[in-house]
């Protein structure tokens with residue numbers, strides 16, 4: 001899958017939230033979107049998953065995404081945000097996972113063996129066996145986030161978009177989430193605040209600052225001490241050591 005973004009602006013009340021974004025993303029890899037609070041990460045992702053109108057600005061495999069019918073679009077694209085509508089549903093985890101098959105279903109058609117098999121696989125991969133029959137309403141933030149990732153996997157998308165997915169997760173599940181994405185055969189576009197996670201797991205990163213795309217490339221090349229100062233206003237040293245995640 002190739003995503004192309006051409007001259008994308010997003011202006012609200014005379015403020016340029018996104019400023020002439022041009023971007024090409026392709027392959028089956030993890031691409032991190034980084035930048036300070038308010039730099040436009042969520043706004044950019046919302047355009048890509050069509051929450052915000054994008055006519056003539058974003059193309060998937062050469063096709064303007066605003067022209068793709070909704071079912072077809074969400075067969076290709078799964079989205080995991082911080083505020084999911086599923087949070088309020090009084091449904092069991094396994095029922096929510098089956099919802100991941102909606103884009104493939106015609107009205108009133110029932111689930112088939114393949115749908116149930118994909119749910120079983122996702123439950124196994126994300127270690128959700130103990131949660132399977134629990135109501136999603138009563139899950140902790142981290143448990144809910146893992147269920148939402150499993151639902152995204154059940155959809156078998158070519159592109160998975162995740163907006164700060166590790167927020168509620170403890171360190172073990174943060175790492176597991178990123179490792180699950182690594183194994184997942186898709187293009188993953190993920191907004192992150194955690195620079196160490198980005199370096200460890202992203203194949204490529206994009207840096208936004210005040211709505212502008214200022215860097216794109218491999219994390220180890222881009223995340224320099226100058227960039228930390230220039231973009232995040234922190235005067236930190238970078239120590240290269242592949243082993244540690246937390247360092248005091």
Ligand SMILES: Nc1ncnc2c1ncn2[C@@H]1O[C@H](COP(=O)(O)OP(=O)(O)OP(=O)(O)O)[C@@H](O)[C@H]1O
Nearest residue numbers: 012017035036037038039040041042043044191208
């Ligand atoms: N609907 C809106 N109305 C007004 N301002 C908005 C709207 N949506 C976004 N903004 C503003 O646009 C800027 C970018 O917001 P966005 O949520 O895209 O940034 P972000 O990089 O995801 O931030 P964070 O890291 O804090 O989540 C912010 O200043 C935000 O207040």
